[in-house]
Amino acid sequence: MASYSTNEFRGGLKIMLDGDPYTIVENEFVKPGKGQAFNRVKVRNLKTGRVVEKTFKSGDSVEAADVMDTDMQYLYTDGEFWHFMDPQSFEQIAADKAAVGEQAVWLKEQDMCVVTLWNGSPLSVTPPNFVELTITETDPGVRGDTATGGTKPAYMETGAVVKVPLFIEQGEVIRCDTRSGEYVSRVKTD
Amino acid sequence: MTPEWRPSADLAMLRARARLLRDIRRYFAEAGVLEVETPVLSQAAVTDPAIHSMQLAEPVAGCRFLHTSPEFPMKRLLCAGTGDIYQICRVFRGAELGRHHNPEFTLLEWYRLGYDMQRLMTDVEQLLRSVLPSTMTLGPSRFLSYEQAIFEATGLSLARLDIAAIQDALNTAGVPCPPAMPNAIDPWLDLLMSSVVTPQFSDDRLTFIYHYPASQASLARLNPDNPSVAERFEVYIGPMELGNGFHELQDADEQRARFQSDLAKRQQLSLPAMPMDTHLLDALGSGLPDCAGVAVGLDRVLMAFYTKTEIADVISFGAERA
Numbered sequence: 001m002a003s004y005s006t007n008e009f010r011g012g013l014k015i016m017l018d019g020d021p022y023t024i025v026e027n028e029f030v031k032p033g034k035g036q037a038f039n040r041v042k043v044r045n046l047k048t049g050r051v052v053e054k055t056f057k058s059g060d061s062v063e064a065a066d067v068m069d070t071d072m073q074y075l076y077t078d079g080e081f082w083h084f085m086d087p088q089s090f091e092q093i094a095a096d097k098a099a100v101g102e103q104a105v106w107l108k109e110q111d112m113c114v115v116t117l118w119n120g121s122p123l124s125v126t127p128p129n130f131v132e133l134t135i136t137e138t139d140p141g142v143r144g145d146t147a148t149g150g151t152k153p154a155y156m157e158t159g160a161v162v163k164v165p166l167f168i169e170q171g172e173v174i175r176c177d178t179r180s181g182e183y184v185s186r187v188k189t190d
Numbered sequence: 191m192t193p194e195w196r197p198s199a200d201l202a203m204l205r206a207r208a209r210l211l212r213d214i215r216r217y218f219a220e221a222g223v224l225e226v227e228t229p230v231l232s233q234a235a236v237t238d239p240a241i242h243s244m245q246l247a248e249p250v251a252g253c254r255f256l257h258t259s260p261e262f263p264m265k266r267l268l269c270a271g272t273g274d275i276y277q278i279c280r281v282f283r284g285a286e287l288g289r290h291h292n293p294e295f296t297l298l299e300w301y302r303l304g305y306d307m308q309r310l311m312t313d314v315e316q317l318l319r320s321v322l323p324s325t326m327t328l329g330p331s332r333f334l335s336y337e338q339a340i341f342e343a344t345g346l347s348l349a350r351l352d353i354a355a356i357q358d359a360l361n362t363a364g365v366p367c368p369p370a371m372p373n374a375i376d377p378w379l380d381l382l383m384s385s386v387v388t389p390q391f392s393d394d395r396l397t398f399i400y401h402y403p404a405s406q407a408s409l410a411r412l413n414p415d416n417p418s419v420a421e422r423f424e425v426y427i428g429p430m431e432l433g434n435g436f437h438e439l440q441d442a443d444e445q446r447a448r449f450q451s452d453l454a455k456r457q458q459l460s461l462p463a464m465p466m467d468t469h470l471l472d473a474l475g476s477g478l479p480d481c482a483g484v485a486v487g488l489d490r491v492l493m494a495f496y497t498k499t500e501i502a503d504v505i506s507f508g509a510e511r512a
Contacts, residue, residue, distance in 0.1 A: 028288060028289065029289070029290075030384045032383060032424075032431060033485075033487075034238065035240050035376070037285070038381055040365070052366075053364070053366050055365060055381070057377070059285065060369075
């Protein structure tokens with residue numbers, strides 16, 4: 001079983017704790033000039049997303065988590081699974097609700113996503129930072145109102161709800177930031 | 191991100207470092223303390239289980255270890271009759287890397303004949319005040335015993351402190367306990383000090399902690415009136431440790447016993463055995479003058495004086511660019 005010494009700790013390293021895979025968010029080395037050294041780390045549980053703090057005696061080893069980020073193309077969902085394909089090998093993989101979670105509303109067919117695999121199975125899915133989506137439903141646009149800064153909810157083809165400026169019309173394509181869930185700009189389609 | 195070839199410190203910091211070195215040398219020149227140099231590479235190494243010596247893959251003339259501090263050869267110089275001495279040198283410590291740790295760093299170490307712990311703490315304060323940049327002010331220093339420092343931060347009494355009580359105090363402070371720890375109180379005390387006690391020290395002043403437990407005496411003599419504590423101190427600026435000093439142990443037999451106890455601890459921890467410095471023991475045997483000595487990390491002094499958060503910010507090329 002591969003393992004990492006605390007000396008190798010750094011942001012992004014994937015380790016196993018209490019049977020779950022974690023990623024190191026922050027690593028602080030604390031050591032009195034004379035005396036025991038410790039690594040105080042913040043780690044994110046890759047299954048739940050929760051961040052917790054841990055302390056390790058420096059020099060100790062922790063089991064490595066077999067976690068790999070892979071670029072995959074989103075194909076479709078059958079309602080239960082979301083299907084992705086490796087564009088090189090054409091190998092397909094199905095991610096369940098637990099892995100896709102709230103990101104489901106940003107998945108648009110053909111988009112390239114990062115699928116994080118743990119022991120070969122999908123653990124989480126990260127959509128592109130920006131996606132272009134068609135508005136399927138929103139209140140009629142207020143023409144010319146580009147200055148008041150007001151917003152209204154708009155429903156996207158993928159199920160996401162995004163606050164958009166008042167002048168945006170149903171049927172338009174907009175660019176969204178998937179990290180914040182915010183409207184970025186109109187996309188010209190001609 | 192600046193390109194990787196560029197220094198990790200800015201040019202103003204490089205000038206500040208040069209000024210600091212000049213001012214320190216002036217302080218010691220005025221005090222009549224002799225500047226010395228001792229070998230970086232040696233045959234013997236530190237036995238302290240918490241300090242890792244780097245070593246050469248191909249030793250030359252039996253010299254194998256990079257020094258982690260110039261303490262042993264400087265004491266041999268004292269035994270040879272130099273009188274007060276100081277040294278500014280780069281030292282090397284394995285497995286130390288972080289915001290406050292670079293694998294090689296600059297240490298200022300000095301020894302004063304006839305000084306005790308109290309007088310040396312005053313000397314440290316005077317030196318640091320004399321090299322303070324005009325942009326920085328330091329309030330009155332605090333002097334706390336190890337016992338007082340723990341009591342102030344946690345309300346716990348050192349005499350009644352056991353591992354379970356330390357674990358409770360760590361939990362209260364939101365510090366998770368490490369999964370694997372040796373069944374000894376000192377590592378737990380180290381964690382309590384470095385993650386609960388010292389982070390509460392107020393900024394912009396020096397805090398001196400003295401009278402460490404005898405089990406952490408290192409190379410300090412024990413207090414003659416209370417042998418449960420050592421004549422050892424540490425100095426902090428804000429919450430950051432700057433240095434460590436001793437009223438030096440003169441007894442060669444006691445020093446040998448401490449080296450052997452260190453080596454026994456190394457064996458328990460499956461750490462490599464280190465060749466103890468028998469030249470130091472012989473020198474102590476021939477007589478070390480009554481003296482006190484201290485080592486101060488100059489990189490951290492610069493970090494504190496110029497409010498830098500990363501040690502690489504004060505070093506021309508931090509480890510990641512070296």
